[in-house]
Amino acid sequence: MSRERNDSSLERGIALATKLAPFGAVALALGAGVVAGPPLAVLILTGSALIGAIATLWTSVRALVGETPLAPEDAFALGAPSSEEEQKRAVLRAIKDIEFERSVGKISEEDYAALLGRYRAEAKRLLRQIDEAHAPDRARAEALAAKHLAKSGDAPTTTKKPAKKKPSAIVQDCPECPVKNDGDAAFCKGCGAKLDAEEVSS
């Protein structure tokens, strides 16, 4: 377990290094260029590129064999708009567009009404889809919030029970790292921290 903990701090180190190293290399190369001329500058950049290539490929192989924790972005696509979200945006744009076209007198009222109706129907369909896609997450978040409130004694008495789900569909978050684990797991597969299996199945 301690090895794995070391790994994750190593991971953070690598992440930081990959962010800073290019700047360092360029600065070093510039300095060398000024002092010793272009060949050394290019040579330093060459060396850095080699190190960069080795480091990224090494990360890739480690990710492949499962030695690194999953990056949260890859695991959940956090914060990224889903395709429905993007499509919804496009439809909303389209609605704005026809509103605009009506305002400059490019489409007649009846065409506007017909088009608007169609786009609104599409947008609502997408909204519904997005809601459905978010439903499990929302339920889980509500459950966690309710539990937290219950612990602190502020639980409103009218708290709705979260949506019921089959236990097999449940995944649980690790309290220590951002890895998702199976509902019945006792330890996190990412960092090895102890998981409370009952916590989420309640």
Place this chain on the structure above:
Amino acid sequence: MWNSLPEFGTGVLCAILVAAAYTFSVALAAGGGRPRLLQAARSGAFGTIALVGLAVLVLAYAFVSHDFRLDYVARYSDRTMSTPWLIAALWGGQDGSLLWWLFLTAFFSGVCTAWLKGRYRDLQPYVIATQMSVLIFLAILMLFAANPFRTQIGGASPDGAGLNYQLRNFYMIIHPPSLYIGFTSCAVPFSFAIAALVTGRLDNEWIIATRKWMLFSWLFLAIGNALGMLWAYEELGWGGYWAWDPVENAAFLPWLTASAYVHSTMVQERRGMLKMWNVILICLTFFLTYFGTFLTRSGLIASVHAFAQSSIGNYFAVYMILIIAVSTALILRRADKLKSDGVFDAWLSREFTFLMNNWALVGLMVFIALATVWPRISEWLLNQKATVGPTFYNAFIPPVALVLIFLMGTAPLLGWRKTSARLFYQSFTFPIAAMVAAGAAHVAFGTKLGFPAFVVSEPVKESALWLRLAWLQGKLPLVTIMLVTYNIAVVLQEFYRGIAARRRSKPESVFVALTRLVSKSRRRYGGYIVHVGIAVMFFGFAGRAWGLDKEANLGPNETMTIGEYSMTYRGTHRDVDHEKTAVVTDIDVMKGGALVGQIHPARFIYKASPDQPSTEIGRFSTPKNDLYVVVGMINPETKAASVQAHVNPLVSFVWCGVMILIVGALVAMWPEATHAEAEAGAFSYVRALGTAGTMVMLSVVLALAPSYAYGQQQEMKREGFVEEQTPKEKSLFAQLLCDCGTCPHEALSTCTCGWAHDMRAAIRAELKQGKTTETILSDYAAKHGSDAVLVQVDEGGARALWAVPLFGLALGGGLIFRFIRQRTRSKTDKETEDDGAGRDAYDARLDDELNHLDEDP
């Protein structure tokens, strides 16, 4: 100091191949939604890209450390070159430019992979895999056919041959890279299209993901082509900017399909139609970028640009076949999913004009592509050597292009789905009135201003086809001016209506309303600005019809007149620097009797190549016209100089139009300042930086004019004559190719060499003796070979050159007609429409989101 550098470089190329293959397979395996593998693939992609960067740096190191063991380094650099030129030499030759191509492709995959983080997770694996497959191809190509790390057979030479002096100029540093940026970034939309096809997620998702990437490629192709035009105008010294050279065409073809795509994609976004067509356009654009390279590199078609003939043509041919095979197979597999959702409502709709626009753009593309490869087709099918020259293109392309210009103006006036007759008249009144007024004004005052509405266009030959074409060409100036006015009027009206609508609903000043209007719908108004840019460019192209050309041999203090200018040749002076001797002429330019300026066309004699002096043009520019002067031979004793002068009306408008086009494209692409993009917008910054940088570069180019022009010169002995080209001579010279053996087979009308000069004089004499054009053409062909005369498109199998594309255009038009007829909604058809009765909780949310959509962050 580094004994095994060549082997190391080759080793890095091997490593690129291995890493790309690894990433490719991991990415494919990640396709089933396995995030861990996807993460590995992403890192693998970055690793591969770092290796490509490493390869470029190793080569750069070889250049800066003068490692002449490498054949490539020895051929394209020497010890006297300064570091910036050494770096520019990286793409000065074939192998290095392919490495540069590989690098840019890798760079864009890197930017794309970084941008993809957390988005389009279903498409992502296949996007990465497709990009890696491109890198695999390029790595194989470099390893086996064009390895820049190949060593010289005889060991290291003490010094290199040096970069060709013709390549040592500012344009060489920026023209190829900007075209390459356009070419290589086309791989990104292509990889999205392939990913969408593989996953079957063919609705708007990938369209939305690719549209800005495509716009980016489109912009850089446009900039690259514009720089090519500037280069030709400033460097080649024949007085024009576009010679329909095969390589120019090759760079122009993907731009046409990309233009078609940026329009048809809107039809899919809005109406869910043309899905199949959009996929085809993307694949075609990508294919054409490789086709262009293939043309340049394989030595298949003779051209000014062509690199040395080599075996890489075969690799490209195989890869192109592979692209076609894979794309076609995937499209056929997904044919059912590529069916349109929408239906056409009416002929008078924006969808319809977009379809027509695609028809014309793709038609143009086919026209130009066929003419470009015609020499080979003719050899294979007709067993006849043939050359297609500017005469053909200039006769056939402008009419089709003007149809396109008309559609470009019309489309913004029509609404989506349908435009009622009343609104149609309302929208069209002003632009049509402006167009008619401009036409009338042109007919009335054109001649007085020196721009007559109708010009006499001399037919190339007295055949039915050419007589008709000449008649048409004589009318084109008026048509162009009218259509340009029409387009500008349309855009002005659009802006006016937009501003008026805003000010009706909110009390805003005109300026505020304008800025808000544009910033709220960047793509729409950016597109309109691009339209204005293209219209202005066409205004500049129209100037060609009124151009004047004159040749003279002037002694010191002799004067010649051309158009409104008279030029007095004052003599020469010499400038010597460490690499060349410049013989600079001083010519006073007078207009209406008053001295307006002095120009200094020159001849540069480089120490490295004294037998190939170059010519520098002299240019006196006003908005109305350019006086463009090239000096040929200068007699060292008498100082008499042979002078070629051109008056090129309205050329500045071409460059002005390009600048407007760039501004418009930037407006359209400017990242929307949404929260998500501002945070994760690596791409948006790269894009903004890249385009801003290019803008600066382009303005520097425009400021630096005039630059150096190169042409080969031979001894010339005559003195003291002035010849003006009659239209007949002009059209005849354009038909004949220079056979001096040193220039790349340019037309007699444009070649600046002494051989061409003599030949022109001889032909003029023959014409005076009363010889017909036909006899002169056939005599010339008999003397210099059938490919020294441009292909006679009014006889034999060469008719296919215009008949096939025209037939294709007609066929395409028919297909579109049928397609629309089939897909036009019958009155009883119903779609899922919100009837308004079922308002639910979602309506409130929708209204809320709509209200917040345009809020300034």
